[in-house]
Amino acid sequence: xxxxxxxxxxxxxxxxxxxxxxxxxxxxxxxxxxxxxxxxxxxxxxxxxxxxxxxxxxxxxxxxxxxxxxxxxxxxxxxxxxxxxxxxxxxxxxxxxxxxxxxxxxxxxxxxxxxxxxxxxxxxxxxxxxxxxxxxxxxxxxxxxxxxxxxxxxxxxxxxxxxxxxxxxxxxxxxxxxxxxxxxxxxxxxxxxxxxxxxxxxxxxxxxxxxxxxxxxxxxxxxxxxxxxxxxxxxxxxxxxxxxxxxxxxxxxxxxxxxxxxxxxxxxxxxxxxxxxxxxxxxxxxxxxxxxxxxxxxxxxxxxxxxxxxxxxxxxxxxxxxxxxxxxxxxxxxxxxxxxxxxxxxxxxxxxxxxxxxxxxxxxxxxxxxxxxxxxxxxxxxxxxxxxxxxxxxxxxxxxxxxxxxxxxxxxxxxxxxxxxxxxxxxxxxxxxxxxxxxxxxxxxxxxxxxxxxxxxxxxxxxxxxxxxxxxxxxxxxxxxxxxxxxxxxxxxxxxxxxxxxxxxxxxxxxxxxxxxxxxxxxxxxxxxxxxxxxxxxxxxxxxxxxxxxxxxxxxxxxxxxxxxxxxxxxxxxxxxxxxxxxxxxxxxxxxxxxxxxxxxxxxxxxxxxxxxxxxxx
Numbered sequence: 001x002x003x004x005x006x007x008x009x010x011x012x013x014x015x016x017x018x019x020x021x022x023x024x025x026x027x028x029x030x031x032x033x034x035x036x037x038x039x040x041x042x043x044x045x046x047x048x049x050x051x052x053x054x055x056x057x058x059x060x061x062x063x064x065x066x067x068x069x070x071x072x073x074x075x076x077x078x079x080x081x082x083x084x085x086x087x088x089x090x091x092x093x094x095x096x097x098x099x100x101x102x103x104x105x106x107x108x109x110x111x112x113x114x115x116x117x118x119x120x121x122x123x124x125x126x127x128x129x130x131x132x133x134x135x136x137x138x139x140x141x142x143x144x145x146x147x148x149x150x151x152x153x154x155x156x157x158x159x160x161x162x163x164x165x166x167x168x169x170x171x172x173x174x175x176x177x178x179x180x181x182x183x184x185x186x187x188x189x190x191x192x193x194x195x196x197x198x199x200x201x202x203x204x205x206x207x208x209x210x211x212x213x214x215x216x217x218x219x220x221x222x223x224x225x226x227x228x229x230x231x232x233x234x235x236x237x238x239x240x241x242x243x244x245x246x247x248x249x250x251x252x253x254x255x256x257x258x259x260x261x262x263x264x265x266x267x268x269x270x271x272x273x274x275x276x277x278x279x280x281x282x283x284x285x286x287x288x289x290x291x292x293x294x295x296x297x298x299x300x301x302x303x304x305x306x307x308x309x310x311x312x313x314x315x316x317x318x319x320x321x322x323x324x325x326x327x328x329x330x331x332x333x334x335x336x337x338x339x340x341x342x343x344x345x346x347x348x349x350x351x352x353x354x355x356x357x358x359x360x361x362x363x364x365x366x367x368x369x370x371x372x373x374x375x376x377x378x379x380x381x382x383x384x385x386x387x388x389x390x391x392x393x394x395x396x397x398x399x400x401x402x403x404x405x406x407x408x409x410x411x412x413x414x415x416x417x418x419x420x421x422x423x424x425x426x427x428x429x430x431x432x433x434x435x436x437x438x439x440x441x442x443x444x445x446x447x448x449x450x451x452x453x454x455x456x457x458x459x460x461x462x463x464x465x466x467x468x469x470x471x472x473x474x475x476x477x478x479x480x481x482x483x484x485x486x487x488x489x490x491x492x493x494x495x496x497x498x499x500x501x502x503x504x505x506x507x508x509x510x511x512x513x514x515x516x517x518x519x520x521x522x523x524x525x526x527x528x529x530x531x532x533x534x535x536x537x538x539x540x541x542x543x544x545x546x547x548x549x550x551x552x553x554x555x556x557x558x559x560x561x562x563x564x565x566x567x568x569x570x571x572x573x574x575x576x577x578x579x580x581x582x583x584x585x586x587x588x589x590x591x592x593x594x595x596x597x598x599x600x601x602x603x604x605x606x607x608x609x610x611x612x613x614x615x616x617x618x
Contacts, residue, residue, distance in 0.1 A: 021376025027213025090165030189375030241344035272311035416496035445520030
């Protein structure tokens with residue numbers, strides 16, 4: 001007997017589960033779907049509001065709260081309340097070292113290129129795990145509101161997100177129990193929400209101005225035959241409505257003569273001021289004056305002063321628009337449409353300045369907080385095959401990647417990528433003097449290569465013998481329209497090159513593809529946990545190797561006590577590496593790092609001093 005699904009919320013027959021559109025935002029996130037009237041709609045579950053704050057709180061007893069309730073802990077428990085995690089996705093410590101003061105929680109710094117980790121309580125989390133918690137909350141709200149399973153989704157990312165950040169977003173979706181059908185650029189989604197790009201006959205050049213809570217970017221898109229091409233993107237990943245709030249807070253600090261040193265040690269008061277400033281900013285859409293108090297601190301400001309305070313920041317966004325046009329070799333006359341995205345575009349002076357710059361009215365009639373999620377829902381509907389008038393280009397059915405240290409799968413071409421396509425990534429050696437690198441190509445969705453399908457294997461020989469981490473090996477995947485995959489490896493310093501051709505889908509049935517996709521969702525949590533342990537071990541082993549080499553090379557500059565204590569820390573880390581406890585491994589890595597950092601810096605200064613002796617600087 002055939003099974004028929006019925007959507008209990010709408011009473012309508014349903015062929016398949018709903019494919020959701022998700023805007024995973026820096027400040028707020030939201031989820032949308034196509035309603036029975038065939039229109040995109042955002043989901044407001046239990047009257048909590050459409051926007052789900054991208055905030056996570058970890059309580060001492062192990063409870064995790066996401067969204068509206070978590071936001072309350074920003075002032076009462078800032079060290080264990082995580083916000084703006086999107087800024088950390090796919091980032092290394094080096095990427096964010098200039099912005100560490102922005103975060104009230106602990107971002108682990110090991111002074112390396114490793115991907116960032118966050119500490120809350122005695123546990124360590126990756127931005128992927130934290131983003132998965134936000135996505136899981138969105139999924140739960142949608143399922144509760146629609147009384148229907150939501151297992152498939154389209155998730156949006158900024159146009160400037162690199163491959164690492166896009167893959168991290170996919171991984172977060174998988175960990176949340178979602179089959180991520182496609183990662184879509186936010187400006188593309190916003191254009192779709194306005195119906196731009198739905199007509200295959202249409203050719204347009206569009207500017208999408210996206211000013212959110214923490215980030216700003218402007219993208220210039222060319223839309224032709226239903227294909228969206230990003231001509232250029234510009235912006236600032238640390239500029240947004242938060243800066244408007246900070247300008248108001250600074251104005252109040254000066255006006256009330258509050259000592260900044262005292263304020264720096266009072267996280268709760270700082271958060272109270274920040275939230276009050278946000279309230280003032282929003283109030284200016286309806287009123288000219290804001291006049292309130294926090295204790296004996298007067299929080300008074302008018303709209304004219306507010307607009308003066310943020311004028312320089314708005315100028316920065318206009319400069320970015322100018323640069324984006326120059327990069328695309330266009331002028332304002334070439335722009336057909338201007339779309340406003342992000343809650344901060346509600347600020348009247350922002351709208352005015354953008355319209356003046358582009359010399360045309362801006363599109364702002366769709367709610368700027370919702371426009372990206374609505375467009376993602378439309379993209380999901382297209383992928384579901386419900387819009388027959390839109391051409392769906394051929395896509396690759398399973399992800400393609402290579403094996404990295406610890407038997408992990410590093411995806412280079414994600415599934416559902418349009419073909420033909422080309423993608424690549426850079427790798428390096430893990431051992432001093434390594435002259436060969438084995439490259440093994442896999443197809444599949446699991447984190448461990450042993451669960452995926454091996455396609456090819458070859459050796460890149462003749463890498464110059466150098467210290468670990470110095471050789472640069474580019475691995476490029478080129479998948480042509482016939483489904484033939486060419487894998488090329490090039491060592492950039494020597495020009496050594498090797499390549500192989502394979503047909504990824506040869507001998508694999510649709511049922512097998514479906515099974516592989518199902519397995520990836522079913523085992524997502526176990527897979528990610530295994531990956532985290534392997535990555536922690538790899539990082540720990542590298543740390544042990546580096547620390548031992550440091551002692552060998554610099555014995556003359558270290559005291560007996562320093563060598564003995566470092567050796568104790570190394571042994572503790574080596575013991576942790578024998579366990580499955582990633583948090584313990586990270587704790588021991590941090591302990592070794594913290595102990596050795598002061599005298600490692602001292603030795604470095606001495607070495608520089610020795611090198612400079614007798615040399616003049618011109």
